[in-house]
Amino acid sequence: MNKYILSIDAGTTSSRALIFDKSGKEIGKVQHEFTQYFPKEGWVEHNATEIWISQKLAIQEVLSLTGISINEIASIGITNQRETTVVWNKNTGEPVYNAIVWQDRRTAEFCKGLKNQGMEPMISEKTGLLLDPYFSGSKIRWILENIPNLRAKAAAGELLFGTVDTWLIWKLTNGKNHITDSSNASRTMLFDIHKNQWDDDLIELLEIPKVMLPKIVSSSGFLAEARLEEWEKAIPICGIAGDQQAALFGQLCFQAGDVKNTYGTGCFCMMNTGTKAVASKNKMLTTIAWEINGKIEYALEGSVFIGGALIQWLRDGLEIISKTEEIENLARSVDDNGGVTFISSLTGIGAPYWDPEAKGGIFGITRGTKKGHIARAALEAIAIRSAEIINEMQKDSGDKFSTLKVDGGASMNELLMQIQANILSTIVIRPKTTEITAQGIAFLAGLGCGFWKSQESLKSLWIKDKEFVPNTDEQNQKMLNLWNKRIEKILQ
Numbered sequence: 001m002n003k004y005i006l007s008i009d010a011g012t013t014s015s016r017a018l019i020f021d022k023s024g025k026e027i028g029k030v031q032h033e034f035t036q037y038f039p040k041e042g043w044v045e046h047n048a049t050e051i052w053i054s055q056k057l058a059i060q061e062v063l064s065l066t067g068i069s070i071n072e073i074a075s076i077g078i079t080n081q082r083e084t085t086v087v088w089n090k091n092t093g094e095p096v097y098n099a100i101v102w103q104d105r106r107t108a109e110f111c112k113g114l115k116n117q118g119m120e121p122m123i124s125e126k127t128g129l130l131l132d133p134y135f136s137g138s139k140i141r142w143i144l145e146n147i148p149n150l151r152a153k154a155a156a157g158e159l160l161f162g163t164v165d166t167w168l169i170w171k172l173t174n175g176k177n178h179i180t181d182s183s184n185a186s187r188t189m190l191f192d193i194h195k196n197q198w199d200d201d202l203i204e205l206l207e208i209p210k211v212m213l214p215k216i217v218s219s220s221g222f223l224a225e226a227r228l229e230e231w232e233k234a235i236p237i238c239g240i241a242g243d244q245q246a247a248l249f250g251q252l253c254f255q256a257g258d259v260k261n262t263y264g265t266g267c268f269c270m271m272n273t274g275t276k277a278v279a280s281k282n283k284m285l286t287t288i289a290w291e292i293n294g295k296i297e298y299a300l301e302g303s304v305f306i307g308g309a310l311i312q313w314l315r316d317g318l319e320i321i322s323k324t325e326e327i328e329n330l331a332r333s334v335d336d337n338g339g340v341t342f343i344s345s346l347t348g349i350g351a352p353y354w355d356p357e358a359k360g361g362i363f364g365i366t367r368g369t370k371k372g373h374i375a376r377a378a379l380e381a382i383a384i385r386s387a388e389i390i391n392e393m394q395k396d397s398g399d400k401f402s403t404l405k406v407d408g409g410a411s412m413n414e415l416l417m418q419i420q421a422n423i424l425s426t427i428v429i430r431p432k433t434t435e436i437t438a439q440g441i442a443f444l445a446g447l448g449c450g451f452w453k454s455q456e457s458l459k460s461l462w463i464k465d466k467e468f469v470p471n472t473d474e475q476n477q478k479m480l481n482l483w484n485k486r487i488e489k490i491l492q
């Protein structure tokens with residue numbers, strides 16, 4: 001009877017539910033967007049109850065849409081926007097404040113204060129992370145400090161914390177399970193990734209009662225049982241992972257040195273480093289990729305702040321295109337970049353430069369410059385920034401990678417993918433499915449319940465759409481030389 005896996009993909013802007021069959025094929029998908037709140041500059045919030053309601057609706061509708069009975073679902077997998085922080089009352093099940101989203105910067109001053117006290121080396125050593133408002137720890141502390149009467153309730157064990165996976169599992173299990181997996185825990189700034197446990201020193205530093213924190217479970221295996229009111233039986237939850245880790249798993253990056261890059265608003269790049277937690281010398285993040293059968297595997301992660309957002313700016317800011325899809329044809333209207341370099345640091349620049357004050361720039365404009373040259377230089381900028389991150393990871397890990405697996409909306413841009421292959425001198429491979437994150441969590445859940453027998457058996461389910469073979473020529477080197485020379489001009 002158990003023919004399908006139900007994937008819950010709890011994103012930053014929408015709640016999604018997808019169903020996959022035994023061949024790894026997507027059978028149905030439902031998506032509901034939810035409200036984004038921006039109460040002050042740099043603040044980003046969600047309503048956690050709205051996340052739950054929209055997610056529950058997506059689950060109910062995808063079952064209804066496909067006509068699949070709950071009896072046919074073997075297990076559920078949950079992947080989520082990471083670092084987003086929910087605190088709720090254990091007795092009432094009600095959130096005590098809006099969810100504070102990963103993008104939120106309200107705790108920047110607090111983090112700066114800890115840096116000035118010299119705390120970052122200790123935090124990085126234990127967690128693999130930088131001391132930054134991005135992660136959950138300082139967000140939890142802010143809620144406890146700023147909402148009246150919460151400190152006493154937290155100390156008395158009346159409040160619970162969770163990232164979005166934990167919150168959804170609490171709701172799906174009617175308050176029976178307060179759990180998270182190692183991959184999500186490793187993004188809280190409260191977790192020792194070497195010991196795979198909550199760290200007392202960090203908990204004390206951030207003044208967070210340990211009783212609030214969820215139990216750590218594996219990323220794959222029998223973890224909990226979900227039951228909505230209309231279901232005649234409970235369904236096991238057998239997979240939990242953060243979204244980038246789920247995408248790494250979905251791309252079958254199981255070996256040390258395997259790399260995937262997700263081209264979204266920004267670019268999220270991850271390299272599997274196997275059972276070794278590699279400390280980065282270039283301010284990459286070291287994170288837990290997943291825990292399966294008691295074995296933890298690690299990854300290096302680097303982000304390019306501006307990926308697809310650069311194309312959005314060409315559409316909305318410069319207005320040289322009216323739809324983002326037009327960028328490829330415009331870039332193909334010229335043979336090369338015409339000597340133009342587009343430095344894409346519209347919101348500062350990350351690794352390996354780390355200059356938050358850096359501004360963007362378009363260099364090499366002449367009277368012969370056309371819109372197509374700027375469009376092409378923009379695609380080159382996305383590819384070059386991704387390559388810089390990947391090259392630094394390679395140096396950190398000592399692992400040589402052989403191919404780059406790609407996903408995300410901009411991976412459908414064939415010219416961008418070809419430029420990426422050229423710059424890295426590496427084959428770039430795009431899978432058939434565009435839902436690699438949801439498929440990755442389906443794989444983890446399916447392995448956890450025996451729906452699929454082994455990681456090896458998943459290899460036949462991953463279908464290649466296209467590969468881009470590098471074409472290294474003089475033009476390529478000239479472009480990189482200009483980039484290296486011109487980026488110096490925008491660094492402080």
